[in-house]
Amino acid sequence: MGKGDTQEVAQPPTANRFVMEEYGYEVGKSIGNGSYGTVYEAYSRKQKVMVAVKIISKKKASEDYLNRFLPREIQVMKVLRHKYLINFYQAIETTSRVYIILELAQGGDVLEWIQCYGACSEPLAGKWFSQITLGIAYLHSKGIVHRDLKLENLLLDKQENVKISDFGFAKIVPSNHNVRNSPSHQMNCFTHLSKTYCGSFAYACPEILLGLPYNPFLSDTWSMGVILYTLVVARLPFDDTNLKKLLKETRKEVTFPPNLTISQECKNMIFQTLRQAPKRATILDIIKDPWVLKFQPEQATHEIRLLENMCQPPSTANRHQSVEINT
Structure with missing residues (x-):
């Protein structure tokens, strides 16, 4: 992932924290930054495991990505369950962002x-x-x-x-x-x-x-x-x-x-x-x-x-x- 805004990488915006807490996730540090958003570590209180949260800004993302590629990505990930693929857990959408909850791979790439x-x-x-x-x-x-x-x-x-x-x-x-x-x-x-x-x-x-x-x-x-x-x-x-x-x-x-x-x-x-x-x-x-x-x-x-x-x-x-x- 490319480098992004330093402040956003340091910690997620307060609005993101509130949304994620409502769904039972405690958001931690950033672990990557992409074109349309940032990936954070988070703790799932329900599953009692660390997960990755991909937070996509609708303001930054293109309409083509939001209307075509993102729905397709979620559709594909929902049907995948394999030990050598990153697992999908949940997608949450608000008026300004999409949150994708994924398995966390802690060893980097x-x-x-x-x-x-x-x-x-x-x-x-x-x-x-x-x-x-x-x-x-x-x-x-x-x-x-x-x-x-x-x-x-x-x-x-x-x-x-x-x-x-x-x-x-x-x-x-x-x-x-x-x-x-x-x-x-x-x-x-x-x-x-x-x-x-x-x-x-x-x-x-x-x-x-x-x-x-x-x-x-x-x-x-x-x-x-x-x-x-x-x-x-x-x-x-x-x-x-x-x-x-x-x-x-x-x-x-x-x-x-x-x-x-x-x-x-x-x-x-x-x-x-x-x-x-x-x-x-x-x-x-x-x-x-x-x-x-x-x-x-x-x-x-x-x-x-x-x-x-x-x-x-x-x-x-x-x-x-x-x-x-x-x-």
């Missing part, structure tokens, strides 16, 4: 960890990446795409387990967007196309950078490849300071610093995700990859079954490809 400690050991990178894989497999199996995966949106709990956060650009893709005659590499459930260009340039797939209709499921797996590369190398695979240069770099196979010891299996996982869309790994490919399997904390049988069931051929009534226009 993965970007901060990398900035502090440098590249991860491969076992730690494998642990975190396998947790991300399980979380995204759960999302994709429900027909939900994240569309803003990046290190800043990967939070850590006290045990340094990953919690995927920030569903502001997430979207539920209806099941009737499946098509039958898809390329053999990509399964029926991964063929929806979108024209909403979300996320950060450094993590964005080439299709988004080119402004082309893109597959949001495969944009998530591209971002996962950028994340894994950054975990093991401690820098982004592509230079995002110049769009023209960035586009050129994304067309080439990534290279690794010669001074780092990274297994070929790990490199292969990165190569599979940072490919052009027709050959890019889906989440089902990733969750079955031998390198990822080595680090999975538990069997992913449930996630795999959900994904495979989701990818059954649709009825003849739905044999058309759907393109999302600015949604």
